[in-house]
Ligand SMILES: [Fe+2]
């Protein structure tokens with residue numbers, strides 16, 4: 001899909017007053033906390049992915065879009081508990097959704113709860129409905145390609161420094177962690193295609209080259 005078509009479709013959807021209100025409220029909440037990696041810039045990218053995937057797959061964008069806007073809300077409300085951010089987001093989203101029916105709210109909440117799919121380290125249910133799958137894939141697509149590479153570095157900085165994940169503190173650990181891309185599950189044809197189109201750079205190749213480059217330093221053992 002051409003970028004201009006995505007922008008046009010998204011802007012048309014954002015003409016809906018309740019969606020525009022939600023967008024601004026979520027943007028303000030993210031910018032106030034300003035998370036390192038899962039910030040509003042990341043949400044904006046995922047919104048564009050969601051429009052692209054959702055329109056091609058024929059999903060109900062009335063559910064997908066609010067869910068995408070709020071999918072990482074858990075990082076904002078519970079920054080100390082990143083592993084459970086889908087669960088926190090699925091509970092906290094309701095206060096942003098006063099203009100939506102109860103049925104819509106529950107569908108949106110379920111999309112948020114399941115947006116990690118089978119990603120290692122997260123233990124929430126897998127997406128089942130088309131809308132849940134679109135939200136999940138739109139988020140996973142942000143892990144691929146050169147943009148994904150840059151985002152990955154920000155995630156490592158955020159978790160390594162703020163969350164104290166040991167292997168994110170060394171370059172060798174980061175090189176090894178880069179193979180995480182193999183653990184990503186995609187659920188829609190469009191998501192699989194978009195990720196495949198972002199196969200440059202090859203993270204496994206980079207990981208191995210970095211490990212080779214780092215061996216000079218890591219092979220030295222102090223004699224005391
Ligand atoms: Fe997330």
Ligand SMILES: [Fe+2]
Nearest residue numbers: 038071072139
């Ligand atoms: Fe995300």
